[in-house]
Amino acid sequence: MPRLTAAVVPLLVLCALPFYLESYWLRIGLFSMAAAIGAIGLSLLSGTAGQLSMGHAFFLAVGAYGYVWFSGDPGPGLPPVVAMVLAVLLAGAAGGLFSPVAGRVKGMYLGIATLALVFIGHHLMLTLDGVTGGFNGRSVEPMEIGGLVLDSGRDDLVVLGVPFGAEERLWYFGLVLLAFTWFTARGLLRGRPGRALAALRDSETAASVMGVPVARHRSSAFVVSSMYAGLAGVLIALSFRRVVPDHFGLVLSIDYLAMIVIGGLGSVGGAVAGAFFVTALPLVMAKYADQLPLVAAPGSPDGSLGPTEASRYLYGAAIVVILLWAPDGLHGLARRLRSRLRSRLRREPPAPSHGPGPAEPVTPAPTTTDPSVPVKEHTP
Numbered sequence: 001m002p003r004l005t006a007a008v009v010p011l012l013v014l015c016a017l018p019f020y021l022e023s024y025w026l027r028i029g030l031f032s033m034a035a036a037i038g039a040i041g042l043s044l045l046s047g048t049a050g051q052l053s054m055g056h057a058f059f060l061a062v063g064a065y066g067y068v069w070f071s072g073d074p075g076p077g078l079p080p081v082v083a084m085v086l087a088v089l090l091a092g093a094a095g096g097l098f099s100p101v102a103g104r105v106k107g108m109y110l111g112i113a114t115l116a117l118v119f120i121g122h123h124l125m126l127t128l129d130g131v132t133g134g135f136n137g138r139s140v141e142p143m144e145i146g147g148l149v150l151d152s153g154r155d156d157l158v159v160l161g162v163p164f165g166a167e168e169r170l171w172y173f174g175l176v177l178l179a180f181t182w183f184t185a186r187g188l189l190r191g192r193p194g195r196a197l198a199a200l201r202d203s204e205t206a207a208s209v210m211g212v213p214v215a216r217h218r219s220s221a222f223v224v225s226s227m228y229a230g231l232a233g234v235l236i237a238l239s240f241r242r243v244v245p246d247h248f249g250l251v252l253s254i255d256y257l258a259m260i261v262i263g264g265l266g267s268v269g270g271a272v273a274g275a276f277f278v279t280a281l282p283l284v285m286a287k288y289a290d291q292l293p294l295v296a297a298p299g300s301p302d303g304s305l306g307p308t309e310a311s312r313y314l315y316g317a318a319i320v321v322i323l324l325w326a327p328d329g330l331h332g333l334a335r336r337l338r339s340r341l342r343s344r345l346r347r348e349p350p351a352p353s354h355g356p357g358p359a360e361p362v363t364p365a366p367t368t369t370d371p372s373v374p375v376k377e378h379t380p
Contacts, residue, residue, distance in 0.1 A: 014175055018168040019160065026167035027239070028283045033174040034235035036275035037181045039259040040268055041228025044185060046257075047265030048194065049221040050201030051102060055114030056256045058121040059091045059226040061248035063233025066090040068243055069131050071141040080143045084234050091230025092223050099219035106218075118250050125245035137244030140237045143173060150238075174235055178272075181228060185268045188224070197221055198266075255279075261319055264329025273330045277318075282311035 018026060042056050066087030069075040078086070101113055125132045132138065143150040148157075150169040157164040188194050196217050199207035208214050237243050255278055263274025285307035289295045295310050326333050 011179075015172070018164070018171050019162050023165065023167045024287065026171050028280050030167065030170055030174050030235070030239040031283070032276040032279040033178045034232050034239055035256075035259065035279040036178055036272040037235060038229050038232030039256055039263070039271040039275040040181050040185050041225040041232070042256050043260045043263070043266060043268065043271040044188070044197070044228070045221050045225035047260055047267065047271075048189060048201060049197040049218065050106075051218060051221060052107065052111035053114045053222075053225070054111045054250075054253050054257065055117035055121075056225075056229055057248045057250070057252040058114075058117040059094060059229035060233040060236065060252065061121050061125060061243075061245075062091040062094045062226075063087045063230030064237040064243045064248070065125065065132050065138075065233075066230065067234045067237055068138050068140055072138065074130055080141060081145060083141075084143070084231075087234050088227050088230040091233065092227040095223040095226025096219070098226075099222045102222040103215035103219040115250070115253075118248075118253055122245055122249060125248070132243075132245065135245065137242055139242050140240070143170070143238055145173075170238060174239075177231060177235055181231065182268060182272070185228075189266075189268065193217070193220070201266075258315055258319055262315060262322055262329055264331030267329065267331035269334075270329050270331030277330075278315050281315060282308045285311050 017029070021029075038056060038060055042053060045051050045053055064087075067080075067083050070078050070083035070086050071080050098114075098117065102110060105113055126135060128134075148169070150166075150173050157169070162168070196207065196212045199210065199212055200214060200217055204214050236247075240247070259274035259278045260271050261274070262277055263272065264270030285292060285295060289307045292307075292310075295305055295307055322329055328335075
């Protein structure tokens with residue numbers, strides 16, 4: 001029952017937020033949800049399987065541009081839901097094409113190999129004008145489900161007196177995608193594939209001795225991570241309403257590495273927490289830049305420290321602190337706090353009773369096994 005309450009209460013709070021928050025905060029939440037989906041995929045790859053990837057931005061771009069092309073013109077002009085599914089499959093196919101490299105290379109060498117994907121992808125996004133729109137990018141077709149346009153930008157839908165525009169509609173769509181990603185990732189980690197990936201991370205030799213096909217599982221982890229990244233790319237495209245090549249650069253890949261390190265490697269909840277921290281921090285600082293010391297508003301000509309740079313310094317410092325004092329990230333820190341709280345609750349003495357005093361102790365009657373007590377003989 002406590003676990004069910006812990007899962008239902010946050011879900012109800014998240015469902016109620018569009019009725020109370022402004023569009024700016026809902027937009028921050030959408031960006032954070034998209035980042036959380038991609039961070040979960042990278043956490044499965046780097047945290048659980050132990051494969052370093054610095055090319056996550058490439059698979060995000062494949063998902064975003066895949067959705068734009070499948071649903072738009074030029075392009076097949078497919079229904080948005082079908083375009084989303086095909087974009088996720090396209091990202092998985094891109095990961096599958098790279099999986100032979102991931103199955104044979106590991107460590108720093110795999111990180112350098114995935115880093116090449118970012119530069120190759122950026123070159124393709126600039127040169128394939130018919131698909132990507134070139135330097136200026138392409139506008140994004142709105143998501144439509146059952147005749148309801150989720151990104152219409154109109155206020156023709158009113159729920160409980162609250163007009164539901166683009167952000168409110170996309171909020172629930174992003175929440176559904178995040179919940180789907182959360183439960184599928186946790187199911188994967190708790191099943192045999194998750195145990196096999198953890199064994200690969202700890203020792204490939206021991207895993208192969210136990211019968212785990214090393215190359216196949218390493219490749220599968222890359223494909224699954226790429227599909228999660230593709231789904232995150234679709235939500236990013238819907239949230240921004242326009243995709244441009246410069247958004248999917250090396251800085252974005254580094255941000256995702258920071259998310260999983262801050263949240264805790266190999267943890268689904270930690271990846272979500274790290275994604276919200278890294279994504280929301282610069283946007284919140286940009287809103288309150290005029291009230292923060294040493295931070296200038298965006299576009300200030302005085303050369304002061306902007307909110308984006310200040311936020312990068314902050315979560316860079318957070319990475320250093322976590323690596324030194326909390327290597328398991330926010331997830332491990334929360335777990336230790338919960339265990340300490342439970343131990344303190346168990347150690348607390350019971351509350352004093354205001355009823356009658358304690359009863360006198362009752363002396364048990366002697367039994368026949370006591371040698372000091374004579375046993376009366378029974379005569380027939």
